[in-house]
Amino acid sequence: MSALPKLLASFREILEDAKDWAQGSHEKSNWLIPGWVLLGGWPFRLPKGRGSAGESEDEGAAKLASILDAGILTFISLTEHDEIRGKAYCYNRFRSCAERHHALVSLPRRQAKRRGTELRFLECPMPDGGTCADEKVMQLLGNLIQELEDGRAVYIHCYGGHGRTGIVACALLCLFIEVAPEEAVSIFNHLHSYRVEYLGWQSSMSCNRVSRRLERSYWVGGS
Helix, strand or coil: CCHHHHHHHCHHHHHCCHHHCCECCCCCEEEEECCCEEEECCCCCCCCECCECCCCHHHHHHHHHHHHHCCEEEEEECCCCCCCCCCCCCHHHHHHHHHHHHHHHCCCHHHHHHHCCCCEEEECCCCCCCCCCHHHHHHHHHHHHHHHHCCCEEEEECCCCCHHHHHHHHHHHHHHCCCCHHHHHHHHHHHHCCCCCCCCCCCHHHHHHHHHHHHCCHHHCCC
16 A cells, blocks of 8 residues: 555645545545545435435436445445345445446456455444444454555445444544544544535534544553
């Protein structure tokens, strides 16, 4: 990952120009580390409900294509297994469509795997509005860092790309940039605000919840 260490070393400097790079590939996404870590909501078609008017098949396909065209090779899902229901929307449908699109614009799966450019799908299910055991998050972070070290850009998502995604994103900042949890939350909120569809998601209460979660977890600098 020759370019990534240099990017991380100058992260605070490039953060000053976030307006030039933070906006993501689709309206509900943003870059955390430009070209390497993209954050956002469900990467495929959304059904109606939970604040969503629902998305058409074409809208879902366009969203997925935008993520893949941004160079993403690894998807990290924080949604629960039955969270997105319906044959046209579910996780299995998303994976099959992603594989098909990737094969069309890149290489057939077997050839891509030989070159290390196949799609990978990692999961760490968390309840909406919550998280999971520290050990599982530690394992996820280890896998996430390995993907980056392998030179693979990642897309971290939950349903909306806010709370659960924020926890993992902030932990990654603490590990990679070596910042305190409070600063990680501040950076996350700042970059999140560049989404096209920005709803002012982070309240001070949710910021405090993320910060407390990080502070008491030994894997981001605690005892």
